[in-house]
Amino acid sequence: MKKRTGIVIVALLLLGLIAWRIWFRPQKTVTQPEPAVVTAKQTVAKPLVPPTIESVSEDDLQRTPLKGTDEQKRVLIAQIREVMRQANQPITFYGQVVDQYNQPIPGVKVQLGVRYTEEVLPGFTDDRFRYFDEITDVAGLFALTDTKGAVLSVKALEKEGYETTPHAIGRSFWYWRDVPSHGYKAQNGQPEIFRMWKKSGAEKLITGDKFYGVVPDGRNYAIDLRGEKKIEGGKMGDFKISIHRPAQVSSESRYDWSCVVEGIGGGVIETQDEFMYYAPESGYQPHYEVTVAASDPKWSDRATRHLYLKSNDGKIYARLEVEIFANYQDKAVFSVKYYANTNGSRNLEYDPVQNVVKK
Amino acid sequence: MGIIWINDDNDAAMTYTNADQLRGIIGDLAGVVPGSGGIYEVEQDDIASPGQNQEDWRKNIPTCKRDLEDFTRLVISTQGLTDMLKNADLYMGLKWSDTGSTHPSIKLYKQYDTTGALGYVTDDYQATMQLSENAILNAKYASDDPASSSAHTVVTTDEVFVLPQGLWFGLSSDNSKRSLLLEGCTVGTGQLKIVILKRDGDSYTEIGEGPGVWMDLKEPHEFVERWSCGDGDRTDVGSLQRVDAKSGTFAAPTTDAEKDYVLYVHGYNMQELEKQRWLETTYKRLWHLGYKGRVGEFSWPCSQSAPPYDDSENHAWQSGSRLLELLNNLKGLGFRVHMLAHSQGNVVAGEALRQAGPGAQLVRTYIASQAAIPAHSYDSSVEARTDFTPSTPDVYSHYLLDGQDPPQSTTLAHTWPMTNPSYMASVKMSGAAVKYVNFWNADDYALTGNSLGHPGWMIDQVLKPTLYSTGYNLDKGFKRYDPFAMPAPIYYTFPDNRFTIFAFCVSARSKALGATPTGGVFAANQSFDLKTSLNYGTEHVYHSAQFRSSMAQRWQYWNRFLIETGLKSPQ
Numbered sequence: 001m002k003k004r005t006g007i008v009i010v011a012l013l014l015l016g017l018i019a020w021r022i023w024f025r026p027q028k029t030v031t032q033p034e035p036a037v038v039t040a041k042q043t044v045a046k047p048l049v050p051p052t053i054e055s056v057s058e059d060d061l062q063r064t065p066l067k068g069t070d071e072q073k074r075v076l077i078a079q080i081r082e083v084m085r086q087a088n089q090p091i092t093f094y095g096q097v098v099d100q101y102n103q104p105i106p107g108v109k110v111q112l113g114v115r116y117t118e119e120v121l122p123g124f125t126d127d128r129f130r131y132f133d134e135i136t137d138v139a140g141l142f143a144l145t146d147t148k149g150a151v152l153s154v155k156a157l158e159k160e161g162y163e164t165t166p167h168a169i170g171r172s173f174w175y176w177r178d179v180p181s182h183g184y185k186a187q188n189g190q191p192e193i194f195r196m197w198k199k200s201g202a203e204k205l206i207t208g209d210k211f212y213g214v215v216p217d218g219r220n221y222a223i224d225l226r227g228e229k230k231i232e233g234g235k236m237g238d239f240k241i242s243i244h245r246p247a248q249v250s251s252e253s254r255y256d257w258s259c260v261v262e263g264i265g266g267g268v269i270e271t272q273d274e275f276m277y278y279a280p281e282s283g284y285q286p287h288y289e290v291t292v293a294a295s296d297p298k299w300s301d302r303a304t305r306h307l308y309l310k311s312n313d314g315k316i317y318a319r320l321e322v323e324i325f326a327n328y329q330d331k332a333v334f335s336v337k338y339y340a341n342t343n344g345s346r347n348l349e350y351d352p353v354q355n356v357v358k359k
Numbered sequence: 360m361g362i363i364w365i366n367d368d369n370d371a372a373m374t375y376t377n378a379d380q381l382r383g384i385i386g387d388l389a390g391v392v393p394g395s396g397g398i399y400e401v402e403q404d405d406i407a408s409p410g411q412n413q414e415d416w417r418k419n420i421p422t423c424k425r426d427l428e429d430f431t432r433l434v435i436s437t438q439g440l441t442d443m444l445k446n447a448d449l450y451m452g453l454k455w456s457d458t459g460s461t462h463p464s465i466k467l468y469k470q471y472d473t474t475g476a477l478g479y480v481t482d483d484y485q486a487t488m489q490l491s492e493n494a495i496l497n498a499k500y501a502s503d504d505p506a507s508s509s510a511h512t513v514v515t516t517d518e519v520f521v522l523p524q525g526l527w528f529g530l531s532s533d534n535s536k537r538s539l540l541l542e543g544c545t546v547g548t549g550q551l552k553i554v555i556l557k558r559d560g561d562s563y564t565e566i567g568e569g570p571g572v573w574m575d576l577k578e579p580h581e582f583v584e585r586w587s588c589g590d591g592d593r594t595d596v597g598s599l600q601r602v603d604a605k606s607g608t609f610a611a612p613t614t615d616a617e618k619d620y621v622l623y624v625h626g627y628n629m630q631e632l633e634k635q636r637w638l639e640t641t642y643k644r645l646w647h648l649g650y651k652g653r654v655g656e657f658s659w660p661c662s663q664s665a666p667p668y669d670d671s672e673n674h675a676w677q678s679g680s681r682l683l684e685l686l687n688n689l690k691g692l693g694f695r696v697h698m699l700a701h702s703q704g705n706v707v708a709g710e711a712l713r714q715a716g717p718g719a720q721l722v723r724t725y726i727a728s729q730a731a732i733p734a735h736s737y738d739s740s741v742e743a744r745t746d747f748t749p750s751t752p753d754v755y756s757h758y759l760l761d762g763q764d765p766p767q768s769t770t771l772a773h774t775w776p777m778t779n780p781s782y783m784a785s786v787k788m789s790g791a792a793v794k795y796v797n798f799w800n801a802d803d804y805a806l807t808g809n810s811l812g813h814p815g816w817m818i819d820q821v822l823k824p825t826l827y828s829t830g831y832n833l834d835k836g837f838k839r840y841d842p843f844a845m846p847a848p849i850y851y852t853f854p855d856n857r858f859t860i861f862a863f864c865v866s867a868r869s870k871a872l873g874a875t876p877t878g879g880v881f882a883a884n885q886s887f888d889l890k891t892s893l894n895y896g897t898e899h900v901y902h903s904a905q906f907r908s909s910m911a912q913r914w915q916y917w918n919r920f921l922i923e924t925g926l927k928s929p930q
Contacts (some may be wrong), residue, residue: 068828068841076825080811083818086746087809115897117809125818127810129898150809151802153897166894172802177746177817211922213929230930251794252883300885325922333929337923352484 025198053078077123084117084125089147089175089183096191097140097157099198100275104140108196109133111156116149131155141191150176152184154194164347165274176303197275202351209337216257216332218244222264225318225340238311238340239263243324243332251301254294254353257326259286259303259334266310276306276319276339279346284310290324301326317346360573363431364582364643365543366416368636372423372909416466416544419494419505419512424486425606426908427479428643430540433467433572435553436477437527438535446893450556450563452519454550456571462875463547463576464515467495468540469526475538479911480647486911488552489540498523499563513544519554521563543576550574560656577793579639582646584653588681588842589660590631593670594662596677599684605635609653612693619652619926620694621645624682624733626903627675627701628665628813634658644910650926653694657682659707668703668814669827669862673733675703676777676858679710686711686721697724697924698792701903702805705872707728709737713783713792719786722792724924727881729889731816731901733867739781739880741869747821749866751831756868758782759853769852770836785880795880799873800889805902806871816874820867828865838862887919 053074066073097108112132120126130149134142144152153172157164171192173184186192212230214221216308222234231237245257261268267284290303302325311316318340327335339350415426435451443449457465471477472489478485493505493510494824498521503510514520526537553569587601589595612618623641625634634656642654661677662671689696700708705727715721734741739756752772757779760769768774801807809818824830828841832850837860840848851860869875877888889895893915900907905916921927 026849060562072828072841076822080818082745083809083821113897115804115808120812124811125809125815127804127808127815127899130919151807151897153802155896167891170890170894172890172897177744177807209928211929302885326869328929329925331929352482 003261010348026354029207048322051337052082055081056122064122064124066123067083070088072122074286080123080125080207080308081119087117087150087176091144091147091149091152091175092186093152093173094186094188095142095154095195096276097136097142099162099196100277101198103182104136104138105159105196105198106136106138106140107159107161108140108142108162109158110136110142110154112144113153113155114147114149115151116147116155150174157194157196159196161199163199163275163277164194164196167274168194168196195274197277197349199349200278200347202349203341203343203345203347204286204354205341205348205350207339207341207350210242210335212334212336214241214243214332214334215328216243216245216326218242221334223336225338226342227314235264237264238316238318239309241334243326243334245326245332249327250326254299255326256292256294257301258289258291259324259326260290261307261322262286263309263311265313266316268310269308270293271306272310273306276308277347277349279308279310279319279341281316281347282345283310292326307339315342315344317341317344317347317348360575361431361579362575362582363541363543364429364538364579364639365414365546365576365798366426366429367414367578368429369413369641370422370426370429370594372425374537416542417508419466419508419510420492421490424483424490424911427486427489427540427638428647428910430468430479430542432470432475432477433539433541435522435537435539436535437530437537438532440555441527441530441532441535442523445478445530447524447558449566450521450524450558451569452521452554452556452563453514453567454519454552454554455514455516455904456552458516458547461549462516462545462549463574464513464544465551465576466512466542466544466681467514468492468542468761469495470538470540471602473538475536476801477647479540480909481911483710483909486909492540493528495539496523497521499561514551516547516549519556519565521556521564524832546576546578548573548575565809575792576678577607579643580605580635583607583638583642584609584655584656584810585638585658586655586685587658587676588678590634590658591660592663592668593674594660596674596681599688599880600820601683602658612653614651616651618693619650620689620696621650621652621654621924622685622698622888622924623654623656624698624700624704625656625658625661626700626704626709627661627668627671628663629661629876631662639788639905640816642912644905645911645921648914648917648921649928650921652926657685657707659704661703665813666811668819669823670704672703673862674856675706676710676861678707679714681897682707683709683714683721686715690721696722697726697926698722699726699728699920700730701728701906703731704730704872709783709788715788715791717786717788718790719789720793724794724796725792726796726798726920726923727872728905729799729800730797730807730872732872733869734872734875734877735869736782737784737786737872737881738877741875741877742822743868744817747866750824751837751865751867754782754860754865756781756855768836769854770850772836773831773833781879783879785882789880792880794884794923797872797876797881797885797886798919799876799886800895801874801897801902802890802897803871803874803902804897804899806874816871823866824864827863831864839863851884864869884923887923889916892919 028065031107056077061070061073066076080097097105099105114130117125118128122223150177151174153170153274177181220240222231222237222240224237240262249255267286269283306321307320314352318338321337323335421427453665469492472485479489481561496505497511500511550571550573552571554565555567556563557566586607587602588599589597605745638656660674735755754772760779806816807814830837831837835850837851839846895901905913
């Protein structure tokens, strides 16, 4: 009996030793947070739930590709699973697709991609994607529920007769990473709006992407889109540009600078339109000026603008994507990507099949 | 003289509709769910080096849009002869002369864009349309199947290549220029001359000779320069050497444009073939956009597989001093260096510039692209992550400050004042490069992910103390302790062991530089948002999209690179 009692005590001690090794040694090895190290930044952090190493089975230990002792593997597997659990947030998403007139578009195929983390082997994760094709209903609405992941992205919007923009399909929504303070929260009844352009039929445009060097002393240059010419002091063409800044500047210095765009026989309208496929009929200003003051806290030596252009008394309408560099190779640059209808039509839809491409 | 490279690689863009079809092709299945549907493109850099007789030039049709990057333009004027060529009263031929002992050869394709513009590499639609054009067949062998690999499509030194009558259809006296695309097949130098021929049955007689163009056809590696401090898989960082077998032999620059030197620093998980191909891709894409300067690479002993990530990072930190040596050498030779570092290569680049010190001006422009280095190392004010509680001091944001009285501890990082500047703060490296620009993507797969297979920068930071049995002790500092392998913990000190500490011990509290805009040295210039500007997405391919896919899809990245470096020539 005593012998048996002794065996039980030894067995208990051994169990205790094993439990100690499982529960305490890894804690030392991992070096859990100690108060003196915690900074102001850390105090706002959401504590990671301590790894639950009970969930790590013997089979997991056999199959994991991780190296180390069983104890080290247990801790790592548990920690990795906790990261994975946090990253795979429940995803609910509501969207609506409308056209340029804010009318809902039914029957749009919306491809959504969800990145999630999967355990390929115990303690070995891979980020993967699930893709979902949702079809909008009569109200242009679609929804995604019952899945999990870290980030949802809109990959494509497709419907015959409609066009979308990179802006629309480049949107992404993070459900993890900035949780809980900034993670995306979908709200039923307040869908995210995605726009498509209802095409009316493209006409032949001329298009190009030019990078014009400019002496930035306020002198004028005439730009002829059809001939792709820049003529200093010219009066003929589609629009004039001039850039003004101090003669001597460096990449570190700040200075006042400005750029003027003038429609020849017409004018210019700045726009925030997502689609620039139909030029406005009116509202063109003869002069459009970008001014940047040295005192502006958001000062930059460059500016981007989207402009509609009317020129030659309405014979030409164009959309311009402009980037201005006030200091480039000791001069300045007026960079413009343009799509111009030279037939007097305001239709600026682009179709590469029937357009002349000049680069 | 036209100096062009031969098309000796193996570009491919195979599309599979089921992930399982890919398994036998490539091992890299990031983002692909086994058994799932979808469309997957396999690109050139995923495919092994071409075997003998598998080079792209041997195929009589462009293999894919990426293949078009190995083509250049050749315009032939038929002025004065247009109608006679159209009516087959005369034929035009091409022949090589002055080739010496070399045997240059090319193939020609009718360009889809009749204006002869660059759209075949900058316009996806035109590139797609170009893929349907077969190589031009020597009219002497008109009965050949043009799609067959044995068709007579190569302009060799052996015989005159007769251009077919149909090539001139559509031309007129007012429009007498035919735009062709040319690909190099075999190396050599010579003059490609136009000859005028008269046909008599099956024979063609040369009755006149037109102008010629000198061509020098070389292998792609001869256009680039590769420097290395080791290319094995995490082998020891060695001395700086030029890899002559994979480099050109550049003469001293003879023009101002040749003084510009784009230096590419590769990232992690790069096998030998990829290091070379991505260097050549950098050269090719910049060349098409008009860049006339030099292109080189600094190669370092990264991990050639994924993972291990942290050991690779350790090698990256150690390689910084070798890169610094190269930068000093290049500056000494009078080059204006524009450094493009990708992913973990930004650890190498950043450390080199930090060691160079403020005002060194070793680099004109440093483009940190998709940088796998903590944003806090440059700017301590970047928002901290909130998804985990770090267990190590914030050494990136507030690094050891030398020269203090009393001196700051070289071990107890948690005692360093919060006023200490970050490791790569402006005060330490402003002016080491004249201009710093951050090319970032908030959705970058590698930098925001939790994959251990491709890591997974976010999860890697969380696991750093654990993964390598490292940690921090309040009395003794950073340590490594594997109780089953070491009799006692090893304790580390700053600055001597900082690379080990960064690579294995410290959790970064911020996102990666390549996933967020930052201040510090990057504040003076606008960060470039790859997501909103170029539609870089969430998938793995976008972590290195500029090297992958086709130039027709990615040229804007390289165009922006030229703009930010000031290398794009205004018109």
